[in-house]
Amino acid sequence: MLHTIRWIAMHLGRPTARMILYPITLYFLLFAPAARRASRDYLQRVRVQRVHWWHVARHIHHFSATILDRVFLLTGKYACLDIRTHNLERLQQQLDARTGCILLGSHIGSFEVLRALGVCQQRLAVKILMQEAHNETITRILHTLNPDISETVIQSGDVDVLLQVHEYLQQGYLIGMLGDRVIDSRKTVRCRVLGSEATLPAGPILAAAALKVPVMLFFGIYQGGNRYDIFFEEFADRVTVDRKQREPDLQAWLQNYADRLSYQARIHPYNWFNFYDFWESYS
Numbered sequence: 001m002l003h004t005i006r007w008i009a010m011h012l013g014r015p016t017a018r019m020i021l022y023p024i025t026l027y028f029l030l031f032a033p034a035a036r037r038a039s040r041d042y043l044q045r046v047r048v049q050r051v052h053w054w055h056v057a058r059h060i061h062h063f064s065a066t067i068l069d070r071v072f073l074l075t076g077k078y079a080c081l082d083i084r085t086h087n088l089e090r091l092q093q094q095l096d097a098r099t100g101c102i103l104l105g106s107h108i109g110s111f112e113v114l115r116a117l118g119v120c121q122q123r124l125a126v127k128i129l130m131q132e133a134h135n136e137t138i139t140r141i142l143h144t145l146n147p148d149i150s151e152t153v154i155q156s157g158d159v160d161v162l163l164q165v166h167e168y169l170q171q172g173y174l175i176g177m178l179g180d181r182v183i184d185s186r187k188t189v190r191c192r193v194l195g196s197e198a199t200l201p202a203g204p205i206l207a208a209a210a211l212k213v214p215v216m217l218f219f220g221i222y223q224g225g226n227r228y229d230i231f232f233e234e235f236a237d238r239v240t241v242d243r244k245q246r247e248p249d250l251q252a253w254l255q256n257y258a259d260r261l262s263y264q265a266r267i268h269p270y271n272w273f274n275f276y277d278f279w280e281s282y283s
Contacts, residue, residue, distance in 0.1 A: 002141050009071040014080045014226070017068055025061045029053070035060070035275040042278065045194040046269045062270040066110040066222050073116035074146040082227040083113060091174070091232045094214060095125060100169030102208050104235060104257065105218040106180040107273040108264050113220035113228055114176050115152055127168050129177040131156045156183070162207065169213055176218065179204040179257055180274065189250050191258040194265060198258075198279045205253045208239040215239055217260055221268050233260065 009017040028035055039059045043051045072080055094101040103126070105111050111128075118126030130153060154164050154175075165175050180200060182188055187202040208215045217233040235257070241249040265272050 005068060006071055006141060006145070009068060010075070014068075014072060017071075018065070021061055021064045021068065024064050025057055028060050028064075029057050038275045038277055041281060042194075042265075042272055042274070043269065045196065045279075046265050046272070059270050059272070062222055062224075063273050063275070065224075066112070066273070069110065069222075069228075070112045071145060073110075073112050074149060076146075078116075080226060082225075083116075083230065084228070085117075085230045085232070087232040087234075088230075090234060091124070091216060094216070095172060095174070098172035100172055100211075100213045101174050102204070102211070102213055102215045103174050103176040103218045103232075104179045104204055104208075104215055105176060105220075106178060106261055106264075108180075108219055108261060109222055109268070109271045109273075110220040110228065111176070111178065111218075113230055114218055115149060117230070118152065118174070124174055125172060126152060126174040126176055127154050127165075128152050129154045129156050129161070129165060129175055131183055162210065165207065166211060169211060177204050177207075180261060189247075189254045191251070191255045192262075193258045193279070194262045196279050196281070200254050200258060202250050202254065205239060205250060205257075206241065208236070209241040212238060217257070219264050221264070221271050223268075231264075235260075 005017060005020060008020065036056055039056045040051055043055050043059060047055070069081065072078070091101070091103075103114065105114065114124075114126060115128060118124040154161060154168070156177075168175060182199055182201045184201065184203065187206065188199045189202050190197050191200050192198075193200075214237050215235040217231075217235050219231045219233075221229045221231065223229055236253075239253060241253070
C-alpha cells in the first residue's frame with residue numbers, strides 16, 4: 001500500500017493521492033481495532049463532547065495525510081504545501097551562536113517537517129536521534145525518495161550515541177529527538193498527561209542535562225488541507241538534574257514537557273499520533 005501511495009503521489013500529484021486517504025481511513029476504521037480503540041480513548045480525554053465514529057475517522061485521516069505529505073516533503077515539492085514557521089528567529093539565534101541545541105519533539109503533528117526544513121530546504125543544520133528499526137518499513141521506503149535524509153539520522157541504539165550527539169552539538173547542530181514514546185523501559189518517569197498518569201522516557205532530559213545545552217520544543221502541526229504550522233518553543237536554557245535529588249528533578253522537567261503535550265493536544269486534538277494504549281488504561 002505504501003509503495004502504491006508513493007507512486008500515485010509522485011506521478012499523479014497530491015490531489016489524486018489524497019483521494020486514496022478516504023478508503024485507507026475506512027480500512028483502519030473497520031479493521032484496526034487496537035488503533036481505533038486507542039484513538040477513541042485519547043479523544044475522550046481531550047474532547048468535552050461525546051466521541052463518535054466520525055471523530056475517530058477524522059483522527060485517522062489526519063495521520064494518513066501527514067504520512068502522504070512526507071513524500072512531498074522528502075522530494076522537495078513544497079509548492080503544494082503551505083508551511084508556516086513560528087518563533088524561528090529564536091532558533092536561528094541558537095544556530096548563529098553555534099552552541100548547539102536539542103529540539104525536543106513528540107508524536108503530535110509531523111516530525112518530518114523538521115527534517116524537510118533542515119535537509120531539503122537547507123535552512124537548519126539538524127541531525128535526528130531516532131531508532132529506525134521501530135518504523136523500518138516506512139523509513140526504508142521514504143528514504144529511497146531522498147537518500148540524503150539517511151545522513152541526518154543518529155541511531156539511538158549505537159554504543160557511542162552520546163559522543164556522536166556531543167560532537168554534532170559542538171559543531172553547532174540542532175539535535176532533534178522525540179520525547180513521548182518509551183523505548184528503554186528502565187529509564188522512565190510517570191507524569192500526568194491530559195489529566196491521567198502516563199509513562200514518559202527520561203532519556204531526552206538526562207541527555208540534555210549531561211550535554212549542558214539549551215532545549216527547545218518543536219511541534220509540526222497539520223492544520224488540514226495543505227497547511228502546516230511549525231512552532232518552536234523555549235523550554236530551558238540549561239537542564240539541571242541534581243544527583244542528590246535526581247528523581248524529583250526528572251519528575252519536574254518531564255512534567256513541564258507533559259504539560260506542553262497536553263496543551264498542544266487540546267488545541268490540536270487530531271494531531272495526536274500515538275495510536276496505542278498510551279495511558280495503559282486497558283488490557
